[in-house]
Amino acid sequence: MVERLKPWLWLSPQVAHKWGPLFLNTYGRFKPLQTLTWSPFAWRDLDFTNPLGIAGGVDKNAECIDGWWTLGAGFIEVGTVTPRPQDGNGGKILDRDKRAHAVWNKMGFPNRGAEFVARQLKGLYQPHFTPIFVNIGKNRETKLEAAHEDYIACMKALGDSADAFVINISSPNTEGLRELLQPENLQRFLEPLVKASHENMGSRSSDQPVPLLLKVSPDITNEELKKVLDISLNLNIDGWILTNTSIGMREGLRFPSDGGVSGLPLAKRSKELLTHTIDYLGERRKGKLIVSSGGVMSPTDVFERLRMGANLVQVYSALVFNGPFFFRQVADQADLSPGLKG
Template sequence: MKPWLLLPPQWAHDLGPFGLKLFSLTQNQPTPAWKSFTWNNLVFKNPLGLAGGVDKNAESLKEWWAFGVGFAEIGTVTPRPQSANPGKIMDRDSHHHALWNKMGFPSFGADEVFYNLRAYDYKQTPVFVNIGKNRDTANEDAVDDYIYLIDRLRSQADAFVVNISSPNTKGLRDLQNKEALARLLEPVVQRSHKGDSKPVLLKLSPDMSDENLEDALEVAVKTGIDGFVLTNTTLSRPQGIQFPAEGGLSGAPLKDLSRQTLQKSLQILGKNRAGKLIVSAGGVMSPEDVFERLQMGADLVEIYSALIFEGPGFFREVASRYSR
């Protein structure tokens, strides 16, 4: 029984943190350890984590840790607070196990997220901070937003995820183009690697052509990027999906695109893959999906839609299946 599926999607989303807090009270086991490893001095007790977009403002990390996440990506965080896009911003299709959103980086802003993160006495797992520009920041000035976020949140982040692949901020994906990406990433990576150095990962779209994907990966490697999150949501609409043309689709219909992007990316990277953290996200709906992504070469796997359709117990279910 998943009572939240009986509620309208927006209600379920808004009430989610309260329900999560209640459910987490029944969890008193330590973080499950399976396929543990260390990367860049970060210890991952297990490779299954929370995707960006679930806990946008780092309000529920204590609860997610109780459910056994191996790491958590919070955000997307913007420099200044901003509301969601106007109108309907989310929906779900239970038959196809699909989600749709056009939220557009609703965020409490960097200052509020900084204090939320600082309030946790002990971070039980690595915390990645997904960062994005404010929607009213022009693309040519976007680098200033990303650098500001790195400076503001550096002390609380274990790694940063540069989000330029959301389909819900007008023009954002243009920053994935070869020349724009080089102008953005070089100063961002340099800034994050200075002083108290923090790794930087780049989150890419599943909708890129093979040529654009290859260009983006090569540019990112040249700038010294530390890894990739593959992938964000898609603008494609497989047959039978009735969501609006705008907005991002996630869940089971994203599975094939995300798998293909992971496979192609590893092939393109080749020897440049060494030392890079590869995070696979998109269409991971079952324990078998998790294990498949790891077998394909991902270091970490993230989930979002599976939490809606399977519930927060998914993390420990995967752990129990791995040990069988």
């Protein structure tokens, strides 16, 4: 009944965003913790009870993890976390278009900082019910030339509580950040992170370094993608998340011209980048993790991304339009979806 009425869509996007955590934490407290198992997947020493998780930005401060576990997420990405706490951008930072199934945001990494998130993660049930990725970024005032220092500071603060780090240099809402993803800057930026990850002891669950995943922008060209993949492979980056929000894709939408667009308008480009990545890597993808994000709006979309070759799938906008019981809806239909491993 609640699922059909979608009461969260009666609220303004800001209000729904503000009160969502209260709902989740209350729900997490009263429902027994369960995991939803369908198409279980293992990668390195991590076990995913199912391949569908929440994308970066949904739980920025790791405040609702029990709730997400209870709702059946197969893995959780928290953040973007920056070394020091910071507020979001001023003015309007969030909007949605129900008709187009699109979300717009210009948040700019509001978060309570790496130490707070580390404390949150340490307070969780151990071992984690499902893997937790930590998405890391730089503080607004940190100069681009020193950006790597912020990422390394996050890795140090969170290294013993993260199952993987997501390096976010693809958000459009921190000035200049995406320049780091440009092939001419990427090598210089990533190298110290990889070095630090090797120096930074083992991870929570093994004596290997915490895996590093690179989150890619949907706005790079196919040629740039190839260069990004070559550079990442060369540095032994462990996988990619395809994709973040777009600075374009607002045809017919009344969103402001800055910020990033998520949801249905992203689907086509996100799928193209997934296909290009898999084709270009070929045999070289062995042992690497490919996560598809962007415009996954229905259970059918989840299964399509998996059939296309993604190891894992993430959602943000689908939770805005379908609500928090999306994980259960997908699990129910997974049993009926032919060809899925399980």
